[in-house]
Amino acid sequence: MTGKFDMASLRARLDDLETRLAKTLRSLASRGALPPSHRRELADIRARHTALHAKLAATEDSTWAAVARDLEADWDILGTAFERWVAHVDRDFKRK
Numbered sequence: 001m002t003g004k005f006d007m008a009s010l011r012a013r014l015d016d017l018e019t020r021l022a023k024t025l026r027s028l029a030s031r032g033a034l035p036p037s038h039r040r041e042l043a044d045i046r047a048r049h050t051a052l053h054a055k056l057a058a059t060e061d062s063t064w065a066a067v068a069r070d071l072e073a074d075w076d077i078l079g080t081a082f083e084r085w086v087a088h089v090d091r092d093f094k095r096k
Contacts, residue, residue: 007056010071014053017082021045024086031093038092041085048078 025042028034034042052074059067 006068007059010052010056010075013075013079014049014056017049017079021049021082028089028093034089035092038085038089041081041088045078045081045085048074048081052078 052071055067055074056071059071
């Protein structure tokens with residue numbers, strides 16, 4: 001991952017992902033119900049999002065340098081999971 005990575009930017013990225021997720025779900029709602037496999041992936045993404053928010057909040061009183069690498073890795077995993085999920089859902093809906 002490139003660019004600035006600190007608590008404020010991670011908070012902003014998490015907020016942005018939350019906005020993108022809501023927008024994606026509104027768009028998907030017009031296409032019909034999500035299949036169970038996509039709902040499970042979505043639940044996993046939401047759980048990771050919640051966990052990363054909690055981890056960030058818990059580190060506010062810790063030394064940032066000691067946890068930044070771990071948080072950045074969690075962010076990369078969450079972002080990749082979201083992008084993969086959106087692509088997978090789009091492919092499935094295009095097949096129908």
